[in-house]
Amino acid sequence: MRYRDKHVIVTGGLGFIGSNLSLRLMEEGARVTIIDSAIPGCGGNRFNLTPAGGRINVLVRDVGQAEELPTLLATANVIFNLAGEISHIHSMRDPLRDLKLNTTAQLHLLEACVRNVPGVRVVYAGTRQIYGVPRYLPMDENHPIDPVDFNGVHKAAADLYHGLFARNGSLDACVIRLTNVYGPRMAVNISGQGFLGNFFRRMLIGEPLDVFGDGTQLRDPVHVDDVVDAFLAAGCAPKLHHRIFNLGGPEPLSLMDIARIAGNEAGIGFGFKPFPADLKPIEIGSYYSSSTRLFEEFGWTAKIGFRQGVQQTLSYFRQHLNNYLEPRDWPRAQTALASASTTSNEPG
Numbered sequence: 001m002r003y004r005d006k007h008v009i010v011t012g013g014l015g016f017i018g019s020n021l022s023l024r025l026m027e028e029g030a031r032v033t034i035i036d037s038a039i040p041g042c043g044g045n046r047f048n049l050t051p052a053g054g055r056i057n058v059l060v061r062d063v064g065q066a067e068e069l070p071t072l073l074a075t076a077n078v079i080f081n082l083a084g085e086i087s088h089i090h091s092m093r094d095p096l097r098d099l100k101l102n103t104t105a106q107l108h109l110l111e112a113c114v115r116n117v118p119g120v121r122v123v124y125a126g127t128r129q130i131y132g133v134p135r136y137l138p139m140d141e142n143h144p145i146d147p148v149d150f151n152g153v154h155k156a157a158a159d160l161y162h163g164l165f166a167r168n169g170s171l172d173a174c175v176i177r178l179t180n181v182y183g184p185r186m187a188v189n190i191s192g193q194g195f196l197g198n199f200f201r202r203m204l205i206g207e208p209l210d211v212f213g214d215g216t217q218l219r220d221p222v223h224v225d226d227v228v229d230a231f232l233a234a235g236c237a238p239k240l241h242h243r244i245f246n247l248g249g250p251e252p253l254s255l256m257d258i259a260r261i262a263g264n265e266a267g268i269g270f271g272f273k274p275f276p277a278d279l280k281p282i283e284i285g286s287y288y289s290s291s292t293r294l295f296e297e298f299g300w301t302a303k304i305g306f307r308q309g310v311q312q313t314l315s316y317f318r319q320h321l322n323n324y325l326e327p328r329d330w331p332r333a334q335t336a337l338a339s340a341s342t343t344s345n346e347p348g
């Protein structure tokens with residue numbers, strides 16, 4: 001109960017990772033306030049907070065307007081800053097929207113924090129995308145920052161703002177740069193949020209998975225519960241020895257293996273397709289993180305293997321299909337669910 005009676009703000013808390021984090025904080029006894037603007041095209045979903053039964057306070061507001069919340073900010077013991085637009089594709093189509101959400105709004109938020117709650121611990125959700133095409137693997141925190149898309153550039157700026165405010169002593173900020181995250185509450189209904197969301201939607205509606213390219217590219221998907229563990233550790237550590245942490249999954253897997261494991265769990269196959277024209281220029285090839293620094297600082301390692309994580313995630317979504325899929329997908333999802341339960345009831 002590290003967070004008992006603490007007032008914790010979670011920006012982006014209606015979304016995938018933020019809602020999982022908020023629920024865990026509530027279980028740990030924190031008083032949680034979410035600031036989330038529920039932006040169309042991002043993963044905010046009120047249903048994510050159902051287990052809280054109204055015990056989490058939600059302010060629907062852009063973090064760029066956080067200056068208007070001085071009293072709220074002033075009482076914060078910790079701020080988990082997860083507000084952001086995660087789509088690389090959306091950022092290429094509308095870079096100014098991405099700049100506003102991921103950079104301008106972040107600077108407003110951080111300046112409001114400096115004014116109203118100087119020195120507060122802020123844990124920011126950064127991204128591996130800021131590194132661009134890996135020059136070596138596993139990727140550690142010393143890798144050059146050289147993003148290949150607007151989302152990477154804008155997230156890099158926000159990441160560096162956190163570093164700047166930490167360096168000048170205004171905020172006790174750190175950044176956890178995440179690899180591909182999956183798990184319950186991810187926005188499987190929104191296209192352009194990465195291949196894992198797309199895979200889970202297809203698993204739920206019983207459609208074969210599309211692997212772009214030859215499938216040999218490596219990724220290290222990480223389950224959201226592991227991510228939440230790292231955020232909780234960073235939020236309450238008495239002193240930080242580092243300010244930047246890469247966070248990756250338990251093991252690198254090829255996209256082909258990811259599709260094979262996921263497809264097996266859902267009873268569907270996969271096939272290869274050429275990269276779509278809009279994805280090709282922003283594809284980074286193989287990637288996997290070194291999480292050594294997170295281990296050294298907090299004893300953190302990813303614990304949930306991919307197969308186990310897929311099973312747990314599928315089970316969550318199958319219980320709540322209509323809260324995560326678009327109505328047009330419901331009939332196919334019901335058919336896929338019926339077929340999955342028939343298969344699992346078969347003897348032997």
Ligand SMILES: NC(=O)c1ccc[n+]([C@@H]2O[C@H](COP(=O)([O-])OP(=O)(O)OC[C@H]3O[C@@H](n4cnc5c(N)ncnc54)[C@H](O)[C@@H]3O)[C@@H](O)[C@H]2O)c1
Nearest residue numbers: 012015016017037038039042043044062063083084125181
């Ligand atoms: N999911 C991943 O694989 C992944 C990987 C790397 C980094 N991240 C980072 O983690 C954070 C959370 O990602 P997620 O997957 O939960 O995304 P998500 O889309 O599910 O949730 C993000 C939430 O932030 C809110 N939001 C966006 N901009 C906002 C703003 N300016 N003010 C207030 N609310 C705003 C959205 O409404 C949404 O509810 C993001 O910052 C993202 O860049 C995620």
